[in-house]
Amino acid sequence: MEHIDFNNDLLSFLNQSPTPWHAVATMKKQLDSSGFHPLDEKDDWSLQAGNGYYVIRNGSSIVAFRTGNTDTTKAGVRMVGAHTDSPCLKVKPNPVLRRKGFLQLGVEVYGGALLNPWFDRDLSLAGRVTYGDCNGQVQDALIDFRKPVAFIPSLAIHLDREANSNRTVNPQTDLPPVLMQVPEDDTTDFASLLITQLKAENGVTAERILGYELSFYDVQQAGFVGLRNNFIASARLDNLLSCYIGLQALLETSGEQPALLVCNDHEEVGSMSAEGAQGPFLSSVLERWCGAGKSRAIAHSMMISADNAHGIHPNFMDKHDENHGPQLNAGPVIKVNHNQRYATNSRSAAVYRHLSDQLGLPHQTFVVRSDMGCGSTIGPLTAANLGVTTLDIGVPQLGMHSIREMIGSDDAYTLFKVLTGFYQSPQVF
Template structure:
């Protein structure tokens, strides 16, 4: 896969994955096409050497792995981690709001959303719905309206003269999107609208909506940007970009060495869930794969936690340490924080740099300013749970947690090449 082909396929992946459930479904489809076999946590597993497998939890997290041709305990596992969720606006359980003839939906802020960019965007709606079908069976189905169905209009500057100097956003009162106009006598429920959409998408006839997890998302698709198309803009680059990179690396590795990709949900809200990185999902999979030799396998393993980094913004260059300001299209960023907000140590960073240098590929390093707080990701959580040597790395980006983010077109492909080599490397340490 070449650079331009990589970005074209990345755009298709991003557009097909508006929610964690859709992202996992997209990954499942690609894994199965490559011969990976699905596993069920409720059943016995019989894992064979030289095969690929995957298992999901909650439909929003996935672990995929190649068993390799060698014994996993003596070889260790080359692991890559990412997360499927992104900050967004989620529909409340009883969302209907009727004001002045407008039908709106109440929303809850999920994660650390940069709120102002959500105004005046064409919004669509997608997620998972649990229904009672006409046969009396409880089942899940995915929904994606695909077209623009809502908008959060800004208040005109004539009615808010301080908007450009001191505008704040009240998440309760300012964010409910407008979805349609209705007469005063209207009694439409959101559940009725969902039933219609489900029938339209899948032909599934439902007698009742029992629950849902639905998110609004930017209806504008991912696109190349710039006079020379050196940038890529999209929603959910944090962190579907890393999910895609890890998936492609796993699919294109030789398969000789044991290798694994884990993409967890709920990173943006702390990862403490059954399917989050602070939960037991990955440990449960490794227990069943490695058995009594898991501790020895982990001691020979390494995890690369891939989550995007803050590129140095030309308008806000002073927000970075002057010696650690990553540039777009200058390579993936090794993330360092000695207070363990990132799990990188000199050993894990050295291995990445060594592989990258062998391939003739660029890399950068990020350290937050000493007078600013540092974010975190799944790396320290996975390292703490498993005791595995871990590196935190990411593609540099702008506008993190905005409804539309931006990366350089070369950095994702660079990280993919290094991770592919890492996953098929005969020795890690």
């Protein structure tokens, strides 16, 4: 895949994936069109050498893998991990608020979101809805309103003279989005709005809504930014970017070596769920694939945890260690933390540097300032659960956890090329 095609397809992937469920559905389509076979955890598996397979859990996490043509107990498995979720505003179970003729929805903040950028944006709504059909069966469907249906207006500066110096955001009272104006005797029910959307979008008739997991998102599409298109700006770059890079690398491989991509949900809230990185999903898939030889396979394996890194901000350069401020468009970032917030060690970092250098591609290193706390990734969790040598790496970005984030337009393709080489490497350990 060429650089221009790669970035254009990336923009399309981001625009089609407003929620983890949509991201996994988009990935599934690409895997299906590339000849990968779906597996169901409830069924027996009969895996064949040289084939591609994928497993989905909860609709929001996915493991895709190529079995390769070599014995996993001797060759190991080349693994890449990412996560499908991003900080956002999720609709509460009983959300409807009626205030002075406005109909609003109560929301819960998911993950460590930057809240101020959510004001004064055109918002839509998407996610999974569970409903009872006319046959008494429980069904799931994805919905995406696609158009602007909500807005969170800022309080005018005339009513808050300290807005530019001392404004804070109360998630309970300040964030309910406005959906429409309604008369005083209005009885609009949120469930009825969802039933109408299910019919319009999916052609299904829901007798009643049984549950939902819905998120607001910014309708502004992903695109190039800058006088010379040096940057890409989008929502959910953290971490749909890594999901896309890992998937394209897996699809690009010859299939000779055993290779795997895992994209977990719930990383932004700690990963402790059935489909999160602290859960058993990946380990279960490896057990069913490698069987009694799983432990030997792990000893020959390596995991690359791909999650975006903090690029140096030109207005806040003092927030980085003076020798470890990654620049946009200067290559992917090897993330190091000796307190194990990142799983990188000297050997796993060396493997990446060696592959990158062989391809003539750039790389950087990030260490958080010693007087600041460090975030984390699925890397340490996966390393601890599996006992696999792990590297934490990521594309440098600005605006992390904002409603709109920015990366360099060269870095994702660079990581894609190195991960493709990693997947096809005859020997890792």
